[in-house]
Amino acid sequence: MPAEPRRSQILLVAWAVTTFALSASKDPRVLLSAALAAALLFRRGAAPVARRVVVGVLPFALGLPLASWAWLAWREEAPPVAPFATLALRAALIAFVTLSVLRRVDLLRAAAPFPTLSRLLVLSLAQIHALRRLATESALGLRSRLPRRPGTRDAVRSSGAVTVALLSLSARNARDVGDALRSRGFH
Amino acid sequence: MHVPDGFLSPVITRPAWGAAAPLWYWAARRNFGASATESLPILGSLTALAFVVQRLMIPVPGGTSAHLTGVAILAILYNPGVAFVCESLVLLLQALFFGAGGFTVLAVNALAMGLLGPGAAWLAYRALRGLSEPGAAFAGAYVGMQVATLAVALVLGLQHRLDPAYMPVPFEVTVAATMLPSLTVLGVVEGLFTVATMALLRRARLLHAR
Numbered sequence: 446m447p448a449e450p451r452r453s454q455i456l457l458v459a460w461a462v463t464t465f466a467l468s469a470s471k472d473p474r475v476l477l478s479a480a481l482a483a484a485l486l487f488r489r490g491a492a493p494v495a496r497r498v499v500v501g502v503l504p505f506a507l508g509l510p511l512a513s514w515a516w517l518a519w520r521e522e523a524p525p526v527a528p529f530a531t532l533a534l535r536a537a538l539i540a541f542v543t544l545s546v547l548r549r550v551d552l553l554r555a556a557a558p559f560p561t562l563s564r565l566l567v568l569s570l571a572q573i574h575a576l577r578r579l580a581t582e583s584a585l586g587l588r589s590r591l592p593r594r595p596g597t598r599d600a601v602r603s604s605g606a607v608t609v610a611l612l613s614l615s616a617r618n619a620r621d622v623g624d625a626l627r628s629r630g631f632h
Numbered sequence: 633m634h635v636p637d638g639f640l641s642p643v644i645t646r647p648a649w650g651a652a653a654p655l656w657y658w659a660a661r662r663n664f665g666a667s668a669t670e671s672l673p674i675l676g677s678l679t680a681l682a683f684v685v686q687r688l689m690i691p692v693p694g695g696t697s698a699h700l701t702g703v704a705i706l707a708i709l710y711n712p713g714v715a716f717v718c719e720s721l722v723l724l725l726q727a728l729f730f731g732a733g734g735f736t737v738l739a740v741n742a743l744a745m746g747l748l749g750p751g752a753a754w755l756a757y758r759a760l761r762g763l764s765e766p767g768a769a770f771a772g773a774y775v776g777m778q779v780a781t782l783a784v785a786l787v788l789g790l791q792h793r794l795d796p797a798y799m800p801v802p803f804e805v806t807v808a809a810t811m812l813p814s815l816t817v818l819g820v821v822e823g824l825f826t827v828a829t830m831a832l833l834r835r836a837r838l839l840h841a842r
Contacts (some may be wrong), residue, residue, distance in 0.1 A: 502731040513801040528800035537649035540731045
């Protein structure tokens with residue numbers, strides 16, 4: 446087994462080639478076989494990934510083709526279902542493979558040889574975490590200041606002040622992350 | 633307006649990667665080198681904000697989804713190259729960690745939502761800012777949203793034209809389903825979001841970091 450970051454880089458390249466190959470297929474038998482192979486290959490940790498695909502991806506992967514089919518059926522006559530089902534299967538399968546591979550890859554280590562990419566990745570991830578944390582804190586703060594559960598009107602009324610605070614704090618956070626990166630040799 | 637993985641074949645996605653890769657390299661080198669140290673905090677904040685607003689997606693018939701982009705402001709405050717890199721990062725993170733959009737379609741989504749849309753927003757803003765700055769920002773964001781949405785619809789339509797068995801939704805359905813919410817609601821909301829965020833940045837005295 447090659448050492449990091451080489452292992453993560455090899456996995457990422459293999460994943461990129463696989464997703465492009467899957468995206469080229471429109472044969473449901475090939476896609477079903479690939480789905481079976483993926484389920485076997487990634488059986489360890491498959492349940493949480495499948496749950497993520499069902500919750501986060503399947504509503505889109507199924508919803509979009511279903512809505513498109515319904516739209517066409519309503520406007521003209523019902524088109525054949527097979528191409529729409531294949532579309533949904535292809536999208537769900539690529540998502541399953543992507544999430545399964547990314548569970549096994551250390552993205553930041555894989556990006557380590559590319560300083561600009563590493564810096565942008567670290568900064569973006571840090572900002573997203575910070576923004577989520579600050580949004581939760583702001584929501585809790587709003588709730589604590591009101592004698593009742595805050596409604597939509599309360600949220601809209603306080604959104605300006607909250608966003609100013611969020612932007613100020615996230616700018617400060619980005620500055621800290623930038624300083625930390627520079628101190629570790631990322632220029 | 634993300635196109636998910638599996639909706640476009642490599643016939644389209646490979647040339648898109650070929651076109652986007654040198655643009656990413658050029659834009660990142662030009663805008664995110666050592667000289668960008670001062671602007672990184674506010675850029676990071678706006679990128680994170682774009683990430684948050686883009687997470688709220690509504691699927692629409694035709695193979696895409698309706699949502700705000702939040703990147704017109706990056707083109708207006710900086711330049712379309714900055715918006716392109718930031719939006720590409722947002723799309724990459726969404727594809728890798730949340731299963732939204734995807735890796736094979738990353739270049740298509742980035743070119744549409746990160747370059748063409750913000751590029752149009754930047755041009756419209758520069759053309760109109762002499763009249764009224766908030767008005768120009770609103771118009772820029774509105775125009776940028778329409779251009780990005782139309783670009784996505786055109787690409788999906790092209791996929792249908794190339795291979796109807798692969799992408800069974802015809803162009804007229806895609807364009808109607810994507811442009812209708814974009815023209816009536818999303819463009820207006822994106823415009824208001826851009827104007828409001830610019831006002832908030834001024835209020836928070838963050839614009840000096842540009």
